[in-house]
Each structure stands twice: as structure tokens, then as C-alpha cells.
Amino acid sequence: MKQYALTRVPMACLLAAGLFPLLRIVSPIPERGEAAVMAAAFALLAGGVLWFAARDIKASPILFFFAALLAAGMIVRTLSLTQGNNTDYIYCLKPWAEEFRAGGWGAIVTTWSDYNMPYLYVIGAIARVPMDDLYLYKLVSVIFDCAIVVAGLRLGRIFALSGLRKAVLGGAMFLAPTVWLNSAFWAQCDSIYVFFCLLSFVLILEDRPALSAAMIAVAFTFKLQTIFFMPIFIVLWILKRVVWWREIPVFIGTFFAAVLPAWLLGRPLQSIVSVYATQTSQYSSRLNLNSPSAYALLGHDTSHLPEQAHDILFYAGVILAFCFLGALLLLAWLNRHTIGKRSLLLFVLAMVIGIPWLLPSMHDRYFYLADIFCIFIAVLIPEKWHFAPFCIVASYSGYHAFLFGSYVFWTGHQIPGLLMLFLMGGAVALLIGELKSERGETPLLEEDILEHG
Numbered sequence: 071m072k073q074y075a076l077t078r079v080p081m082a083c084l085l086a087a088g089l090f091p092l093l094r095i096v097s098p099i100p101e102r103g104e105a106a107v108m109a110a111a112f113a114l115l116a117g118g119v120l121w122f123a124a125r126d127i128k129a130s131p132i133l134f135f136f137a138a139l140l141a142a143g144m145i146v147r148t149l150s151l152t153q154g155n156n157t158d159y160i161y162c163l164k165p166w167a168e169e170f171r172a173g174g175w176g177a178i179v180t181t182w183s184d185y186n187m188p189y190l191y192v193i194g195a196i197a198r199v200p201m202d203d204l205y206l207y208k209l210v211s212v213i214f215d216c217a218i219v220v221a222g223l224r225l226g227r228i229f230a231l232s233g234l235r236k237a238v239l240g241g242a243m244f245l246a247p248t249v250w251l252n253s254a255f256w257a258q259c260d261s262i263y264v265f266f267c268l269l270s271f272v273l274i275l276e277d278r279p280a281l282s283a284a285m286i287a288v289a290f291t292f293k294l295q296t297i298f299f300m301p302i303f304i305v306l307w308i309l310k311r312v313v314w315w316r317e318i319p320v321f322i323g324t325f326f327a328a329v330l331p332a333w334l335l336g337r338p339l340q341s342i343v344s345v346y347a348t349q350t351s352q353y354s355s356r357l358n359l360n361s362p363s364a365y366a367l368l369g370h371d372t373s374h375l376p377e378q379a380h381d382i383l384f385y386a387g388v389i390l391a392f393c394f395l396g397a398l399l400l401l402a403w404l405n406r407h408t409i410g411k412r413s414l415l416l417f418v419l420a421m422v423i424g425i426p427w428l429l430p431s432m433h434d435r436y437f438y439l440a441d442i443f444c445i446f447i448a449v450l451i452p453e454k455w456h457f458a459p460f461c462i463v464a465s466y467s468g469y470h471a472f473l474f475g476s477y478v479f480w481t482g483h484q485i486p487g488l489l490m491l492f493l494m495g496g497a498v499a500l501l502i503g504e505l506k507s508e509r510g511e512t513p514l515l516e517e518d519i520l521e522h523g
Contacts, residue, residue, distance in 0.1 A: 078124040085137050086117030089144060096145060098152045104201055111209055112148060115216045116140045122220045123240060127233040139241030140219075146245070147212055147254035154204045156473055159257050163193075163207055170197035179336045184349045187332040187342060188291045189259060204257060211253030214261035218442065219244050221268040228275050228411070229450055239449040242458065248441050248465045256473065260438045263293035267439060270299075271418065274306065275411050283317040287324035294346045295436055298422045301395055305402045305417050309409060353431045357383060360468040361432035362486030370471075370482045384430045391428040395421070398498075405505045415450075416501040419443045423461070424494045427487075434468025437490070441465050444493065447500075454500065457493060464489040 093109035120137055127133045154160075162183070170177045170193055178190050196206040219240045226236040243249060252258045266289035273282035283303070290296040306312040329342050357372045357380065358365035364387065365372070372380065398420055402409065422439040426432050441461050448458035464486035467478040479485040 078121050081124055081133060081137065082117040082121035085120050085140065086113040089113035089116055089141055092141075093144060093148045097148050099202075099205065101202075104205060107201065108151060108205055108209065109148065112144045112212065115213060116144050119216045119219050119240075119244075123223055123236070126223050126227055126236050129233050132233045132237050136237040136241060139237070139245060143215075143241075143244040143250060147208075147215075147250050150250065150254040151205055151208060153255045154257065156256060159204065159207070163257060164203065166190075166193050167197045167203040167207075170194045175335055178332050184345065184352065186291050186293075186345050187329040187337070188288075189262075191331065192259075207257040207259075208254050211257065211259050211261050214259075214265045215244065215249055215253050217265040218249070218261055218268060221265060221272060222442070222446065224272050225268065225275075225446065226449075228272065229415075231449065235449050239446065242445045242449065243442060246441055246445060246458075246462055248435075248438060248462055248469060251466075251469055251473070252435060252438065256469070258435060260293065260295075260435050263289040263296055264438055264442060265289075266292070267296060267299045268442065271302070271415075274302070274311070274414070277311070279306065279312045279317055280320050283312070283320045284324045287321040288328060290321075291325055291328040294349060295426075295439070298425045298436075298439055299418060301399070301421055301425075302414065302418050304399055305409075305414065308399065308402050308406050350431070353433075354384070355380075357387075357430045358432065358483070360434035360471045360483065361426070361436055362464040362467055362483050362490045363427050363429065363432045364487060364491070365430055365432075366483030366487030369484070370477075387428050387430040391425050394424050394428055398424075398501075401502070401505070408505065410504075412450075413501065413504050415443070415446070416497065416504055419447060420494070420497040420501055423490060423497055427490050427494050434465075434472050437461065437465040437468075440490075440493075451500075454496070457496065460489050461493055464493075 090109055090113040093112050094106055097105040097109055099105035099108060116137075119140055120133070123136055124133060127136055154164075166181055166183055169181045173180065175194055178187070178194060181190065183190060183193075192210055196203050196210070199206055222243050223236055223240050226239050231239065249261065252260050266285045270282045270285040270289065273279075273285060286296060286300060286303070290300070303312055303317065307314065332342055333339055353359060357368065357375075358370065360370070365383070368383075372383075375383070398417060402417065405413070419440075422443055423437070426436045426440070441458075444457040444461040448455045463478075467483055467486040470476065470478050471483070477483070
């Protein structure tokens with residue numbers, strides 16, 4: 071209680087109180103009231119993250135260092151708030167908010183969107199607030215930026231990282247360009263599904279599989295890209311850490327509970343469950359959409375390819391992705407008696423890099439999960455520090471191409487695609503090395519899970 075009273079609350083309050091005037095001063099929002107609201111919200115979010123962090127970072131100098139990183143992250147986000155000239159916002163997010171503003175919650179029946187129902191609920195709520203919806207979209211995503219940091223700190227506790235390494239981990243996650251550009255600059259919502267994936271992984275390591283399955287279902291209701299993470303549950307089944315008769319009903323039940331309000335409001339069930347099928351077919355004519363995937367090696371524009379060549383390349387990528395996943399699952403089965411929690415982490419890393427690298431029609435933002443897990447690997451295994459910058463540079467190349475209309479590298483996405491290939495190979499090599507080192511060690515059993523208060 072003394073630690074709580076003397077460190078967590080005052081530090082959080084001081085950070086929030088000190089950040090508010092600073093964020094208000096640097097805010098580019100012309101409307102004073104809206105600028106004050108956003109400054110206050112960002113300051114309170116930073117204080118909330120520090121409040122959670124004080125449990126794991128005991129030394130005051132390190133906590134001040136972490137607070138400085140949070141403040142820097144919030145300043146960058148504040149300066150990005152008025153950026154809204156990307157086509158995703160102009161042609162999608164803004165019109166959707168206007169439809170909900172005009173039609174109320176009934177607009178959930180008529181509004182076309184390639185997002186699933188939970189994010190439409192978010193849009194409906196945004197439409198009810200008398201503020202510029204651009205800032206509210208960004209605020210929602212920044213809330214989950216902060217949630218990612220909290221989940222990362224929780225993961226750092228499970229892996230027994232020192233206070234300094236936890237501070238570096240949280241700060242790196244918060245300041246990673248592909249994180250704050252995604253939310254505060256671009257008004258995208260990838261931080262939502264990534265947070266629930268991270269939370270699901272935390273719950274896996276805490277031996278709470280049913281709740282983990284529920285969280286991954288929530289992630290899936292927000293973004294189809296959750297499928298890059300979901301195969302870890304097959305690994306857990308191989309390890310007998312999950313049972314299908316319990317986790318599958320939890321997943322299905324959570325999914326339908328999340329979309330139930332839309333159905334009750336009148337949206338046809340067929341329209342609800344077909345969202346992702348429509349989404350995948352929408353972009354199937356493109357082999358690459360600014361992503362540093364294998365198809366980036368062919369150049370940005372593959373429209374000149376004959377239809378037959380396009381189809382061959384498309385299905386070849388799908389088959390190779392399944393083969394890659396099958397090889398990882400075979401590796402898990404062969405080492406099922408010795409897999410520890412670090413190996414599970416490396417299985418996830420290999421999946422979130424390798425699967426989107428091989429699949430066709432990948433977007434610029436589809437390596438967000440890879441960015442987060444590469445940051446964690448760089449902090450957990452310092453000799454692998456290069457994972458984080460290499461992955462973020464490769465991911466950022468796609469952001470830059472979409473947002474600014476030019477390539478980071480003169481070759482387009484070929485170099486980023488090769489960087490991701492290098493990281494995929496490195497992740498697999500690291501995984502195999504970890505499995506070899508764990509032979510004869512204690513497998514991932516309940517005693518391998520740290521106690522949490």
C-alpha cells in the first residue's frame with residue numbers, strides 16, 4: 071500500500087498535470103475547446119499508463135525515464151492530430167461517421183463497410199459526440215496504443231525482465247513509428263486487434279486458455295489479420311494446453327456476442343458473417359498493396375502480368391503460406407515435450423512475419439503484429455536488437471508509400487521485402503535454436519508460469 075500511495079498515484083497525477091498544458095500548447099487543433107479535450111485525454115492516458123507501469127518499474131530514475139518516453143510519444147501524437155488528408159479517412163471513415171450522425175444507430179443496417187460490427191459500434195459512438203470525428207477516431211486508436219504498452223509490460227513481467235528493460239520495451243512500443251503513425255496520423259485502428267492479440271498471449275502464458283480464446287475472438291471481430299496470430303492455438307492444442315470442446319465454443323460464443331447488437335438492430339446475419347469474405351475478394355486482383363511481402367520483389371505494379379500468371383502467383387503464395395505454417399506445426403509436434411514459454415513467443419514471431427510475407431494481397435499495415443513482437447524480441451534477447459529496426463523500417467516503407475506517395479528506397483518495396491525475408495529466416499533459426507536448447511528442460515507446464523498478484 072505504501073508503494074501504491076507514494077509512487078503510483080502521485081507520479082501518474084504529476085505526469086498528467088504536467089503534460090496537459092504542454093500538449094495544449096503544441097496542439098495544432100484550431101478549435102480551443104477540442105484542443106483542450108484532446109490534450110486532457112492524452113495527458114490522462116499517459117498518467118494511466120504510468121500508474122500501471124509503477125507496479126513493474128520500482129526505481130524512481132527508471133520510472134522518470136519511462137515517463138519521459140510516454141510524454142514524447144504523446145507529443146508526437148498530438149502534433150499528428152490534424153493530419154487527415156489520406157484517402158482512407160476521406161472516402162471511408164468520414165462518410166461512415168456522417169451516415170451514423172444522420173441515421174442514428176439504424177445506420178448500422180445500411181452503412182456499407184469492410185469493417186466488422188464492433189468497429190461500427192465505435193463509429194456510431196463517435197458520431198454522437200459533438201467534436202470533429204477525425205480526432206475521435208484517433209483518440210480511440212491512441213487509447214489502444216496505451217493498452218498495448220500496458221500489455222507489453224505485463225508480458226515483460228512474465229518473462230522476468232528488469233525494470234530498465236521493461237521501460238525500454240514500453241517506450242519502444244509507444245514510440246515505434248508504425249504504431250503512432252497508424253493511430254494518430256493515419257486514423258487507423260490496428261492497435262485495437264493487436265492489443266487483444268497481446269492480451270490473449272499474456273493469458274496463454276498465465277494458463278488461462280478459455281479467457282485467451284475469448285480475447286482472440288474479440289481481436290478477430292475487429293480485424294481479419296488476427297489469423298496471422300491464431301495458429302498459436304494449434305500449437306497449444308499439440309501441447310495439450312487447450313481443449314477444442316472448451317475453447318472453440320468460447321471463441322464462437324464471443325464472436326457472436328460481439329456481433330449480436332448489430333443483428334438485433336436489423337442487420338442481416340448473412341451480411342455480418344460475410345464481411346471478411348467480401349474484404350478478401352475486394353483486393354484479390356492485386357498481388358501486393360504496399361506491403362513488404364514476397365510479392366514486393368516483383369515490383370509495386372503487377373497489373374501488366376497476364377491473368378494466368380497472376381492466378382499462378384496468387385495461389386502459389388497461399389499454398390506456400392500453408393506449407394510454412396504446416397512446417398511450424400510439425401516442428402511444434404516434434405518438440406512437444408520440451409517447448410517453453412520463450413519457444414511459444416518465437417512460434418508467434420515466426421507466424422506473424424512468415425504468413426503475411428508469403429500471402430498475396432497484403433496491405434502496408436499487415437506487419438503491425440510483427441513490429442510489436444520484434445520489439446519484444448529485441449528487448450528480451452539483446453543480441454537480436456536488429457529485429458526491431460529492420461522490421462519497423464520494412465513496415466514503414468509501406469506506410470510511406472501510401473501516406474506520402476513515394477518510396478523510402480529507390481527500388482520501391484524490394485529492399486523492405488528482402489528485410490522481411492531475412493527476419494523470417496532469423497525468426498525460424500532462432501526458434502529452432504531455442505527448441506534445441508530446451509531439450510531436457512522443463513516443458514511449458516503450470517510451474518513454468520510466474521505467479522501474479
